[in-house]
Amino acid sequence: MIAPANLIEIRNLSVHFEGKRQFVRALHGIDLTLKRGEALGIVGESGCGKSITWMAALGLLGSNARVSGSAKLDGQEILGASDEKLSEIRGGRIAMIFQDPSSSLNPLHKIGWQLGEALRLHQGLTGEAARKEAERLIDRVGIANGRQRLGEYPHEFSGGMNQRVMIAMALAGNPDLVVADEPTTALDATIQAQILDLLDDIRRERGMALVLISHDLGMVSEMTERVAVMYCGRIIEDTPTADLFDHPAHPYTRGLIAAIPSFDGPRQRLAAISGTVPPPANLPPGCTFAPRCTIVDIGCKRAVPMMRPAGTDPRHRAACEKLDAVLPTITPVPTAAKPNAVGIMQ
Amino acid sequence: MKGALSARELKRYYTLRQRGSLFSTSKTLKAVDGLSFEVAPGEMFGLVGESGSGKSTTARLLLGQIPPTSGEVWFGGDKVGSKPDANWRRMRKRMQMIYQDPLSALDPRIVIAGQIEEPLIVHFPEFTPADRRRRVAQVMADVGLLSHHGDRYPHELSGGQRQRVIIARALAMEPELLVCDEPVSALDVSVQAQVLNVFADIRERTGFTGVFISHDLKVVRQVADRVGVMYLGRIVEMGTPDEVFHRPAHPYTKALVSAVPRTGRSARSRIILVGEPPNPVNVPSGCPFHTRCPEARSGCRSLVPELVASGGRAVACHLVNNPSFSGGEAA
Numbered sequence: 001m002i003a004p005a006n007l008i009e010i011r012n013l014s015v016h017f018e019g020k021r022q023f024v025r026a027l028h029g030i031d032l033t034l035k036r037g038e039a040l041g042i043v044g045e046s047g048c049g050k051s052i053t054w055m056a057a058l059g060l061l062g063s064n065a066r067v068s069g070s071a072k073l074d075g076q077e078i079l080g081a082s083d084e085k086l087s088e089i090r091g092g093r094i095a096m097i098f099q100d101p102s103s104s105l106n107p108l109h110k111i112g113w114q115l116g117e118a119l120r121l122h123q124g125l126t127g128e129a130a131r132k133e134a135e136r137l138i139d140r141v142g143i144a145n146g147r148q149r150l151g152e153y154p155h156e157f158s159g160g161m162n163q164r165v166m167i168a169m170a171l172a173g174n175p176d177l178v179v180a181d182e183p184t185t186a187l188d189a190t191i192q193a194q195i196l197d198l199l200d201d202i203r204r205e206r207g208m209a210l211v212l213i214s215h216d217l218g219m220v221s222e223m224t225e226r227v228a229v230m231y232c233g234r235i236i237e238d239t240p241t242a243d244l245f246d247h248p249a250h251p252y253t254r255g256l257i258a259a260i261p262s263f264d265g266p267r268q269r270l271a272a273i274s275g276t277v278p279p280p281a282n283l284p285p286g287c288t289f290a291p292r293c294t295i296v297d298i299g300c301k302r303a304v305p306m307m308r309p310a311g312t313d314p315r316h317r318a319a320c321e322k323l324d325a326v327l328p329t330i331t332p333v334p335t336a337a338k339p340n341a342v343g344i345m346q
Numbered sequence: 347m348k349g350a351l352s353a354r355e356l357k358r359y360y361t362l363r364q365r366g367s368l369f370s371t372s373k374t375l376k377a378v379d380g381l382s383f384e385v386a387p388g389e390m391f392g393l394v395g396e397s398g399s400g401k402s403t404t405a406r407l408l409l410g411q412i413p414p415t416s417g418e419v420w421f422g423g424d425k426v427g428s429k430p431d432a433n434w435r436r437m438r439k440r441m442q443m444i445y446q447d448p449l450s451a452l453d454p455r456i457v458i459a460g461q462i463e464e465p466l467i468v469h470f471p472e473f474t475p476a477d478r479r480r481r482v483a484q485v486m487a488d489v490g491l492l493s494h495h496g497d498r499y500p501h502e503l504s505g506g507q508r509q510r511v512i513i514a515r516a517l518a519m520e521p522e523l524l525v526c527d528e529p530v531s532a533l534d535v536s537v538q539a540q541v542l543n544v545f546a547d548i549r550e551r552t553g554f555t556g557v558f559i560s561h562d563l564k565v566v567r568q569v570a571d572r573v574g575v576m577y578l579g580r581i582v583e584m585g586t587p588d589e590v591f592h593r594p595a596h597p598y599t600k601a602l603v604s605a606v607p608r609t610g611r612s613a614r615s616r617i618i619l620v621g622e623p624p625n626p627v628n629v630p631s632g633c634p635f636h637t638r639c640p641e642a643r644s645g646c647r648s649l650v651p652e653l654v655a656s657g658g659r660a661v662a663c664h665l666v667n668n669p670s671f672s673g674g675e676a677a
């Protein structure tokens with residue numbers, strides 16, 4: 001059942017945050033696998049747990065977080081691993097790029113020093129060798145005049161340049177996976193295009209896996225092969241990117257797509273999803289999307305729906321009780337359907 | 347009743363003093379550098395551009411919150427002044443602004459209904475408390491807030507609800523002009539759609555004149571009747587959203603449009619501009635875009651292009667306005 005090609009296997013990952021008065025459950029059993037070299041997009045609105053999933057797997061959450069479940073890297077459990085082992089994995093096997101580059105860099109140290117530190121920790125390079133490698137990396141991420149710029153501080157760089165430095169630092173450990181958490185949200189449109197282009201180039205060139213966390217469905221569709229949609233701490237749809245827009249299955253996914261203003265088609269009134277995301281401390285029973293759903297019925301509130309096949313592609317899965325009601329209207333003539341996929345569906 | 351808005355050769359420069367000696371030179375930051383446009387009564391004009399292109403400075407100039415270095419703003423036949431006199435207060439009543447970050451635009455210690463009511467006390471002294479309460483209840487219903495929200499404090503509301511409060515507060519004045527500076531940028535997609543729909547509904551009912559500033563081309567296309575694309579304090583292209591976004595003429599607009607993430611397209615088809623927008627302190631000579639323009643000729647370095655209108659569209663580019671533009675081959 002478990003293919004050995006999986007780089008990451010997350011099983012039933014849950015996170016609770018313990019407060020003084022309350023106990024908030026942020027993640028409700030995430031199951032997610034990632035193949036070597038795969039580009040996966042994680043989409044969802046703020047607070048849905050898209051960042052927490054990866055922070056929890058890498059042990060980056062604070063001491064008030066209770067993490068349970070399993071996260072395996074190449075078959076080895078990393079959840080609850082020793083600090084020593086985790087520091088080897090962080091940066092070395094899995095690198096993270098965050099939204100705001102200037103707050104991820106140390107303002108007191110020169111860019112070259114910070115890049116050199118990453119190289120020393122992950123590749124054991126020092127002195128001249130580290131400097132050479134730093135220059136090579138900074139050149140690779142498209143910063144001209146590298147030698148001089150390595151001697152500058154983060155405040156002398158623009159936001160886009162700092163994000164390039166973050167990418168260079170992520171590459172310093174030669175990771176198998178880069179997790180990019182909203183890497184271009186703080187950047188301008190033309191700079192965003194540059195950074196996405198760079199990430200895509202580097203991923204292909206090194207055969208790295210990429211997890212792109214974003215609220216922007218359009219951006220994710222351009223950059224990834226597969227997309228997981230999250231809502232209220234659960235994955236509610238997992239699909240090849242091509243299917244996401246052609247045959248979205250979950251009502252939430254379809255609502256999200258309809259809520260984006262169109263850029264090319266005719267201008268029409270937006271189909272907004274009514275209501276708001278429920279607070280994590282006070283989730284509705286059963287399907288968490290039920291109060292905002294247009295096709296909800298009494299059964300939806302009984303139990304949390306399981307992920308099940310949702311379309312002609314067996315890799316396309318969604319967690320909705322009413323898929324059967326939804327699918328015929330959105331799947332135009334499923335002629336090439338595999339018999340077993342259809343069988344489980346009803 | 348509704349007036350037309352007109353910006354005429356608006357400029358706003360900031361002088362930056364260099365640190366150092368007493369006789370050190372000072373530099374000029376040209377935040378807005380010769381902006382002219384007209385917004386017809388009831389029209390929604392969209393302004394797009396990257397950070398530092400002068401969008402927000404333009405918004406503040408339009409409302410007379412800061413004085414222009416030169417140029418004028420006219421609204422509904424009156425000049426918009428920036429001196430806080432009686433005339434300025436009268437104009438204020440007719441012009442309202444919606445800000446990007448609703449939490450910092452609200453007072454954390456006053457309940458929602460109180461905040462929506464406050465400008466009414468200032469600008470409509472003839473209203474009785476009952477009148478004001480009626481108006482507050484009316485605008486809250488208009489933007490889709492429930493009556494019990496009025497007793498809440500800002501921190502008790504979600505981001506989308508807070509933005510609705512800001513909109514309600516602006517609408518309570520029944521403004522003729524509404525300037526919106528990135529009103530939906532801080533919101534999630536599903537909530538953004540709700541707020542944009544609220545805008546559309548209210549516009550249909552009250553017919554206000556609007557300026558809508560955003561970096562998100564998709565959002566601007568959704569709401570605007572006409573758009574202007576800004577680069578380093580100038581408008582480089584202006585026209586209807588469909589013209590400008592579907593058949594962009596200016597090389598900068600082309601790149602901006604191609605950078606919009608779109609479904610079902612590979613990332614490879616983007617036009618990638620080299621470098622970053624220059625600092626507005628050091629605006630390049632000639633065409634301000636020539637340093638990043640993939641089609642620049644040598645003449646673009648020295649000659650400043652004018653915004654030339656033809657039909658409903660205006661473009662500030664030598665290559666578009668003068669197909670036989672000399673100045674040598676691609677530089």
